[in-house]
Amino acid sequence: MNEVLRRAMYDANLTDLDLSARLEVDPKTVRNWMHGRIPHRRTRDALTRLLGVDEDVIWPRSSGAEKIHPTEIAGVYPRRTSISSLNWLSFYEAAKSEIGILAYSALFLAEDARVVRLLTEKSRSVRIRIALGAPEGTNVVERGVEDEIGEAMAAKIRNSLALLRPLLIQDGVELRLHDTVLYNSMYRSDDQLLVNQHAYGIPAAQSPVFHYRQSDDSEMFDSYLTSFEAVWSRGQDRSGILTRLSRCRAVVVPSDG
Known part of the structure; x- marks a missing residue:
């Protein structure tokens, strides 16, 4: 007391x-x-x-x-690859109402068939919002230059769109493409948020991830959600995107971004 x-x-x-x-x-x-x-x-x-x-x-x-030690920080990972596939499954399995993904490609998730199946099942009862980079966007091109992979960044996004097709056609899933400079990628599961930092010249897979939990008086969690909503509001909505998906075919591109 x-x-x-x-x-x-x-x-x-x-x-x-x-x-x-x-x-x-x-x-x-x-x-x-x-x-x-x-x-x-x-x-x-x-x-x-x-x-x-x-x-x-x-x-x-x-x-x-x-x-x-701010109370809303639940953990810190030195790099995204420190989070196992099972941890990602557990993270999204816990969601009861809201799942959010904001990234350039999120190819590492799209390539995991178990994650795609889980999210597809979750879409029947959970709102799922996915915001990926527009393959032709200027900021996607710039991110490719930063990561020294050039046009491969756009190819990674097209790969994700193709691999996520079973999920994206579900009624409970919303998809938008953005052309925004991302200072971090965000992965939300209700009141949990994984924030993958972006650093110039360092792939996202090798950059730190902060794990936040929302509390009654959280500030950082809420700030990141505000950023998510800002990018979401500027993204291209689902109209016309599924037509583009029908022409997408997955190719082999490293998923470390």
Whole structure:
């Protein structure tokens, strides 16, 4: 129990329900604060103003603690290849309402027949949104230059579209093609998010992946979702894409991007 916080609430004549209403958070979140969890910066600022107590009095080392281990970070992988195929299956198997994929090609997933079958089954009850790079897009070409694979990046996307055809024809699946600079790829399963960093000259498969879990007061998870929605809103919708898929045939292209 954070006795300083509890005392400050008592002195301010505010209950956990009062704070919940004024800060627009769940009462459970306030109780978590009382039991030691540290609110995010913007919430701490609002809370200390309400209580009339300096932040350092309630959380003497809050800044350092937040930097060391934000509660929404569930794990970090040094490279995407550190995540096994079974882990990807488990990740998506857990989804009950929302699956999202934002990448240039996501060919490593499209090449895994078990993942494609699982997602196809999930599409009957789960909303699935997939945003891949437009093969002819200028930013896809630029990413190919960065990875030193040239036109192979566009070929990888066409491979993915061909391999994902059984999934993409399902009614519960939405597909868009984007021409956006991606600073990371994102893979969502409900309240879990895997964010694959992009670094110049380094294939995505060899770049770090951060695993986030959404919480009542998460910030990073929500920021990435905002980015996902921004790219999604600018993407080309499904109209006309299935016609293009009918002309796609998979070819052998390395899937490390």
